[in-house]
Amino acid sequence: MAARIRYRYLGREHPFQWLAALAGAALVALGGAATGLYLITAGHHVTGMDNQVVWGLPHVFAIALILAGSGAFGIAALAPRLAGPLGHPWGRLGTAAAIALLLGGLAILLLDLGSPQRILAAVWLNPLSSFSRNIALYTAFTAIALIHLGALIEPRMRRYVGITGTLAALVALLLALNVGSIFGMLGTRPVYGGAIMMPLFLASALAYGTAAFALVWQAVLRSQGQASPPAATAWLAMALLTSVIATAALLVLHFLTLLYQPDLQEAARFLLIDGGAYPILFWIGVVAIGIITPTLLLLRRPARARGRALVGASGCVLAGGLAHLFVVIVGGQAIPLQIFPGREVTGAGFDEEAASYVPSAWEALVGLGGVGLALAILLLALRVLPLTVKHLPDEARSMHADSDPVTRSGSEAGEPAPS
Amino acid sequence: MSDEQPTRVSRRQVLGGAAALAGVSLAPGLFLVQAQAAGTGADSSVRWGLLVDTTRCPADCEACVDACQAENGWPTGEATEHPQWIRKMVVGTGERDGAEQALPVMCQHCADPPCVSVCPTHASFKRDDGIVLVDKHRCIGCRYCMMACPFHARSFVDAPVTAHASEGNYPRGKGTVEACTLCVHRIDRGEIPACVERCAQEGHAALVFGDLNDPDSEIRRALRERVATPLRGDLGLDPGVRYQGLS
Numbered sequence: 001m002a003a004r005i006r007y008r009y010l011g012r013e014h015p016f017q018w019l020a021a022l023a024g025a026a027l028v029a030l031g032g033a034a035t036g037l038y039l040i041t042a043g044h045h046v047t048g049m050d051n052q053v054v055w056g057l058p059h060v061f062a063i064a065l066i067l068a069g070s071g072a073f074g075i076a077a078l079a080p081r082l083a084g085p086l087g088h089p090w091g092r093l094g095t096a097a098a099i100a101l102l103l104g105g106l107a108i109l110l111l112d113l114g115s116p117q118r119i120l121a122a123v124w125l126n127p128l129s130s131f132s133r134n135i136a137l138y139t140a141f142t143a144i145a146l147i148h149l150g151a152l153i154e155p156r157m158r159r160y161v162g163i164t165g166t167l168a169a170l171v172a173l174l175l176a177l178n179v180g181s182i183f184g185m186l187g188t189r190p191v192y193g194g195a196i197m198m199p200l201f202l203a204s205a206l207a208y209g210t211a212a213f214a215l216v217w218q219a220v221l222r223s224q225g226q227a228s229p230p231a232a233t234a235w236l237a238m239a240l241l242t243s244v245i246a247t248a249a250l251l252v253l254h255f256l257t258l259l260y261q262p263d264l265q266e267a268a269r270f271l272l273i274d275g276g277a278y279p280i281l282f283w284i285g286v287v288a289i290g291i292i293t294p295t296l297l298l299l300r301r302p303a304r305a306r307g308r309a310l311v312g313a314s315g316c317v318l319a320g321g322l323a324h325l326f327v328v329i330v331g332g333q334a335i336p337l338q339i340f341p342g343r344e345v346t347g348a349g350f351d352e353e354a355a356s357y358v359p360s361a362w363e364a365l366v367g368l369g370g371v372g373l374a375l376a377i378l379l380l381a382l383r384v385l386p387l388t389v390k391h392l393p394d395e396a397r398s399m400h401a402d403s404d405p406v407t408r409s410g411s412e413a414g415e416p417a418p419s
Numbered sequence: 420m421s422d423e424q425p426t427r428v429s430r431r432q433v434l435g436g437a438a439a440l441a442g443v444s445l446a447p448g449l450f451l452v453q454a455q456a457a458g459t460g461a462d463s464s465v466r467w468g469l470l471v472d473t474t475r476c477p478a479d480c481e482a483c484v485d486a487c488q489a490e491n492g493w494p495t496g497e498a499t500e501h502p503q504w505i506r507k508m509v510v511g512t513g514e515r516d517g518a519e520q521a522l523p524v525m526c527q528h529c530a531d532p533p534c535v536s537v538c539p540t541h542a543s544f545k546r547d548d549g550i551v552l553v554d555k556h557r558c559i560g561c562r563y564c565m566m567a568c569p570f571h572a573r574s575f576v577d578a579p580v581t582a583h584a585s586e587g588n589y590p591r592g593k594g595t596v597e598a599c600t601l602c603v604h605r606i607d608r609g610e611i612p613a614c615v616e617r618c619a620q621e622g623h624a625a626l627v628f629g630d631l632n633d634p635d636s637e638i639r640r641a642l643r644e645r646v647a648t649p650l651r652g653d654l655g656l657d658p659g660v661r662y663q664g665l666s
Contacts, residue, residue, distance in 0.1 A: 043593050044577035050500045051574050054562035114560015114575060114594030122540040122559060131539035131563055188533060188569035188654065337571055339524065339650055340510050347508035347524070350571055 005089055007386035010220060011379070017223070018383060025375035029107075032369005035362050036111025044114065048359045052350035053333045057359035058112040060325045061367030063179060064208060064318070065105030065374060067201060070176040071209015073098035073145060075239065077168035086232040089389040090217065091161075095149045095168070096381040097216045098209070102141060104374030111366050130182040137175045144171050153385065176205035183332070191267040191332045193254045200250040206243035208321045211314035214240060216378065218311050220388050228307025237304035237313065241295065244317060248291045251324070263341060270354060271331045278331040281323045290320010330357055463547035466530075466659060467601055468631035469615070470638050470647060471522055474664040475625035478509050478521035483626065486617035487525075490602060491589050493574075494581075502574035502591075504599045505614060510665075520665060523614070523626075525599035526551055526572040527650060527658035534564035534573065543596075549631075549659050550601050558595040565596060569651050573598040601659075631659065 011018030039047065049056040076094025079087030110116045125132035148164035151157040180201030183192040193200075214236050221228055258268035271278050294313035303309045334355040345351050381387060484505050488495065493502040505525035512518040528551045534543045535551065542557035543564050553564075553573075565573045579593045588604045591597060602612035610616075615626040629638030641647075647661035 040594065043579060044575065045500070047577075049577075051503070051565070051571070054565045054575060114562070114577075114596075115558060115592075116560075118540070118557065118559045122557065124541060126536075126539055126541050129537050129539040129563070131537070131561060135539065182563075186533075186537075186567055188567060188651075333566070337569060339508075339570055341651075344511035345508055348503060348506045348571070351506075351508055 006390035007092065008224075008388055008390045009384070009386055010223065010382035010388050012383070014223070018379065022376060022379045022383075025372045025379060028372025029369050029376050030372075032107070032366050032372060033111070035365040035369065036107075039111065039362060039366065040114075040116065046360060047363050048357050049363075050355070050357075052336075052355040053330055053357040055329055055333065056357060057326070057330075057363040058108050058366045059329055060322060061370055062105045062108035062112070063329065064322055064325055065101050065108070065370055066179060067176060067205040067321075068208035068212040068318075069098045069101030069105060070141075070172045070179070071205040071207065071243075072101055072213040073141065073168055073209070074172040074176075074206060075210055075213050075236075077148070077165045077172065079235075079239075080165070083232070083235045086229075086235050089232075090213070091152045091165075092149060092385070092387040093217060093220065094213050095145050095152065096385065096387050097213055097378055098172075099142060099145045099149075100374040100377040100381065101209075101212060102138065102145075103377055104370040104372075106138060107373050108366055108370035111369075130178055130185060133178050134175070134182070137171060137178055141171050141175055144168050149385075172205075172209075173202065176202040179205075183328070188337070189332060190261075190264055191258065191271075191335055192328070193257055196250065196254050196257060200247070200254060203243055203246040203250050204321060204324065207240065207247050207317050210236065210240045210243055211317040211321075214310050214314040215318075218307050218314075220382070221307070224388060226391075228310070230305035233307055233310055234301070234305040237298045237310045240310070240313060240317065241298040241304070244291060244294050247324075248295075251286070251291075263338070267335050270335055271327060275331060275334070275354065276356070278327050278334070282327045285323025286320050286327060289316050290323060294320075333357075461546040461548040461550070464632060465547075466549040466631040467528070467606060468549070468629065468638055468659040468661065469528075469601070469612070470627040470629075470641050470661050470663060472625045472627070472641075472663045473520045473522045475623050476521045476523070477623065478507075478519065480521075480621065480623065481507055482617045482621045482623070483507075483523050483614035486613040487599070490605075490613035491600070492591060493597070500577075502576055502597060504572075504574070504597065522662060522665070524570060524572065524650070525614075525660070526568075526601070527570055527656070527660045528599075528601060529659065530657035531655070533567040533569070533656065537563045537567040539563065546603075548606075550603050550606070551598075552600055552603065553596055553598065555590045555592050555595050555597075560594040560596065562596060568598075569654055569656070 047056060072094050076091050076098060079090045079094065081087070110119070113119065125135060127133065144164065144167045148161070148168045151161045151164045177198045180198035183189075184195050184197030186192055187194075217236070218228060255268055255272065258264040269275075272282060273279055293316045297309050297313040297316070298304050334357060336350060336352065336354060339345070339351065484507060487493075487505045491504060493504055495501070505523050507521060508524050509519050509521050512520060528545075528549055530545075530549065532543070532545055532551045535545055538544075539561065540557045540559055542554045542559070543551065544554060545551050560575065562575055565575060573596050575596050576591060576593050580591050588602075589597075589600050602610075602614075605612060611628045612626075615628045618624060618626045627638045627641050629636040631638060631642075633639060641663070642661065645663050647663045648665055649656075649658040649661055
């Protein structure tokens with residue numbers, strides 16, 4: 001079945017369009033890199049971060065991209081097995097998108113370090129640290145993704161696709177769980193809810209990854225003038241809906257757990273009710289935009305087959321995901337530590353009251369720079385590798401079936417893969 | 420720069436092989452400790468600790484903070500934005516009369532330090548004598564240790580270190596994390612931490628420094644006489660800093 005799929009290179013037919021997109025992404029990436037270098041030389045005092053909120057907006061972007069990369073890799077590896085022929089064409093594109101997202105996230109993390117130059121010399125890593133395990137997983141992720149992509153593209157390696165696909169799903173799973181452990185294993189910050197952070201981040205990774213991949217796929221289809229194939233669109237929409245509902249269920253469990261513990265009720269109240277910007281972000285950003293809207297958009301079966309609904313839901317999921325990570329990561333730090341539980345204290349600012357973190361423009365630029373880098377890498381990959389499908393074997397008849405006039409325009413011409 | 424740990428750096432400062440200094444008491448809670456012999460590592464039979472008697476610590480006294488600042492060269496400013504190796508806190512006793520207790524909070528030099536567990540590059544480490552330090556040559560400035568510390572005892576150097584601020588006795592650097600070193604450079608010279616010395620000079624003697632493993636040390640005697648508790652004992656970190664009079 002897979003042999004019948006014809007792949008093509010993106011950007012050869014409309015080089016100026018591709019070049020304009022690449023230039024835009026590269027500009028944003030370079031802006032982020034320049035800002036990051038400024039932070040490294042000037043110091044983090046120009047950011048909104050301080051000694052209480054030590055991980056701010058850059059970490060929110062970085063973790064969102066890394067989780068999205070992990071989820072996209074999972075979809076790329078599992079879709080061909082779970083969705084059958086519908087999912088086969090997603091292997092290459094999903095894997096390339098996963099690498100791009102991961103590298104974008106890692107670039108942000110690197111630029112947000114106080115002394116990133118030392119990481120190159122840090123060969124003796126601490127296996128007890130979730131950060132160190134992540135470094136190993138990033139390396140494994142990138143290596144396996146490149147090998148998996150090679151196996152998907154190169155006919156002589158095709159026999160290994162089963163093995164590389166299994167490894168891909170495994171490393172994606174481990175990475176998402178381990179990112180959750182960064183917070184879940186901080187015993188001194190019970191607001192993160194302990195072990196629940198690991199499945200919560202796994203479900204979030206699947207949601208963000210599916211959403212990011214869906215946007216990439218729909219953009220590629222649109223740029224090629226192809227309609228969104230209904231069956232494949234519906235499958236991806238169902239995957240997105242399932243992961244959003246799973247994330248929502250775990251989120252409810254997380255906060256219920258906090259609310260049922262007397263010493264954590266105040267922290268839960270802070271994030272949900274009286275914590276200033278955090279409850280607003282939670283109820284509007286996370287719940288309304290990130291959970292309810294995509295659920296409503298994809299609830300009806302006919303809607304799930306429409307590319308436009310998938311794009312709208314995916315955008316909401318990613319926006320809600322950023323809000324979720326901001327509330328959890330930043331809000332969790334804003335709450336004063338309980339050095340003397342249950343007692344009134346005065347001391348340094350962070351001993352008395354919640355932090356008022358306002359991210360600076362520099363932080364936003366670094367975060368957006370990572371997104372720009374991910375897009376630039378993906379656009380380059382689309383240009384030099386046969387990643388996109390010329391036509392789908394089982395949905396050829398459904399091409400142009402979508403009523404969206406924009407997706408009906410354009411050409412289907414392209415280059416088939418050398419195979 | 421080399422990757423030598425502060426133990427070795429400070430050994431260079433030991434004058435003439437530093438023979439053992441007599442334990443001369445200068446004031447209650449103030450005494451000299453045995454110098455680290457040149458060419459040897461930290462003594463694993465020792466566990467340095469600090470006892471804070473909150474009943475002798477006045478709320479309006481910042482002498483320990485000032486001494487630490489002068490000794491280690493960290494700048495003055497709001498603790499949320501500037502490094503603060505030690506800070507004074509005032510804690511309500513919860514009694515109706517509104518009584519309060521004052522006490523200094525700094526790195527608690529835990530036996531099982533979470534900052535060391537989470538540090539990806541082994542920059543945070545615990546010496547054999549129990550002192551928890553940051554190796555500036557390994558610290559990448561990820562701030563994970565700050566997330567893990569339950570006492571807000573660590574600070575991030577988020578601006579270039581000025582000439583004045585670099586005059587301290589412990590290396591500081593932009594983009595790295597730092598915290599109380601228990602004045603390791605002084606301990607290795609056979610002296611006591613600057614905060615302990617200043618507190619005694621001010622006549623409070625609220626701080627007692629010594630070897631928690633030595634049953635004959637002053638800190639152990641004080642611990643036998645009155646109950647002392649660690650901060651957040653529920654976390655099971657076994658801090659090397661204990662507090663007396665903390666109801």
